[in-house]
Amino acid sequence: MTTATPPALFSVSSGAALELRGVTKRFGTHTALQDLTLSVPRGSRTGIIGRSGAGKSTLVRLLSGLDTPDSGELHLGGENLLTLTPAQRRARQARTGLVFQHFNLLAQRTAAQNVALPLEFAGVPMARRLALARESLAQVGLTDLADRYPAQLSGGQKQRVGIARALVTGPDLLLADEATSALDPETSAGILKLLTQLQQERDLTLVIVTHQMEVIRSSVTHVAVLDHGRLVESGETGQVLSDPQHATTRALLGAHLPQVQLAEGETLQQVTLPALYAAALGRLADLGGRVVEAQTSVTGGREQVLAWVAVPQQLDADELRARLRGQPGPERAVSA
Numbered sequence: 001m002t003t004a005t006p007p008a009l010f011s012v013s014s015g016a017a018l019e020l021r022g023v024t025k026r027f028g029t030h031t032a033l034q035d036l037t038l039s040v041p042r043g044s045r046t047g048i049i050g051r052s053g054a055g056k057s058t059l060v061r062l063l064s065g066l067d068t069p070d071s072g073e074l075h076l077g078g079e080n081l082l083t084l085t086p087a088q089r090r091a092r093q094a095r096t097g098l099v100f101q102h103f104n105l106l107a108q109r110t111a112a113q114n115v116a117l118p119l120e121f122a123g124v125p126m127a128r129r130l131a132l133a134r135e136s137l138a139q140v141g142l143t144d145l146a147d148r149y150p151a152q153l154s155g156g157q158k159q160r161v162g163i164a165r166a167l168v169t170g171p172d173l174l175l176a177d178e179a180t181s182a183l184d185p186e187t188s189a190g191i192l193k194l195l196t197q198l199q200q201e202r203d204l205t206l207v208i209v210t211h212q213m214e215v216i217r218s219s220v221t222h223v224a225v226l227d228h229g230r231l232v233e234s235g236e237t238g239q240v241l242s243d244p245q246h247a248t249t250r251a252l253l254g255a256h257l258p259q260v261q262l263a264e265g266e267t268l269q270q271v272t273l274p275a276l277y278a279a280a281l282g283r284l285a286d287l288g289g290r291v292v293e294a295q296t297s298v299t300g301g302r303e304q305v306l307a308w309v310a311v312p313q314q315l316d317a318d319e320l321r322a323r324l325r326g327q328p329g330p331e332r333a334v335s336a
């Protein structure tokens with residue numbers, strides 16, 4: 001575990017997918033990243049957290065090659081990004097997939113045409129790029145929606161298109177900048193599950209920038225905490241969550257959890273319930289759970305209740321959500 005001035009990020013036995021050494025980025029007189037030294041393990045799912053303005057998106061822009069630092073070194077897959085020729089830089093960018101918060105899909109293009117876009121930039125012939133786009137859409141579960149326009153897709157489906165587009169060039173590094181922040185908790189959980197599955201199947205290095213602590217809790221192997229452009233803490237997720245060393249980490253972790261006394265064997269989960277949720281409450285009680293905090297929100301014109309629930313630890317998130325909807329849990333569904 002590292003504290004105020006960490007020397008390097010994680011100790012890495014299998015090599016680093018990306019390394020920043022002493023990176024500083026300024027905008028006029030404002031220093032967005034200061035002397036940042038960071039090394040992300042190859043094949044990890046690393047979460048970058050920090051308050052608004054901490055420098056997270058600036059970091060993503062540097063890693064994606066969309067911007068350059070004022071000083072320091074930036075190595076991706078062993079290549080020094082700052083000394084590459086323009087052709088090498090383009091090749092490197094093709095191996096870096098980007099997933100955005102607001103999907104960034106072109107409204108006048110179908111899902112398949114959006115996914116094919118990076119291949120169009122790379123000069124791949126039309127028939128080939130559309131075939132590859134459809135393959136990529138199949139991998140995110142959208143085989144049947146390839147010809148729909150973005151306006152005909154839900155938020156979660158749009159993000160799946162965004163992920164298919166990020167994967168279509170066969171990247172080894174995937175950068176997800178607040179990829180689930182615009183989605184409700186259930187859709188967000190589905191997208192995180194997909195990202196985790198793709199990361200494992202393709203042996204990608206996944207960097208997830210987020211302000212959602214549930215993303216950190218559920219989906220990443222490593223965490224790095226930024227504060228005012230500096231790295232203040234880093235380590236394996238379990239270690240950082242169980243024993244946060246820096247005040248910023250503690251504040252970030254605390255700020256997103258309801259203050260509640262949990263009984264032994266209980267854990268907290270976040271779920272979405274329909275506005276009239278008496279039946280779901282009964283089911284929750286049958287499972288040994290209880291609501292500890294709830295707030296109403298409107299998503300896609302429908303009123304919903306976002307609730308933190310305390311449930312028995314052995315109840316996994318998928319099973320809980322299925323049971324609250326009145327369906328059998330996933331295990332029972334499989335064996336039925």
Ligand SMILES: Nc1ncnc2c1ncn2[C@@H]1O[C@H](COP(=O)(O)OP(=O)(O)OP(=O)(O)O)[C@@H](O)[C@H]1O
Pocket residue numbers: 027030031032050051052053054055056057058059211
């Ligand atoms: N193009 C720019 N010009 C001037 N200042 C910028 C620019 N981009 C970012 N900044 C500043 O740099 C700092 C870091 O911004 P950045 O967007 O990286 O933060 P962040 O951690 O991603 O914040 P958020 O969580 O709100 O998205 C902020 O103070 C921001 O105002």
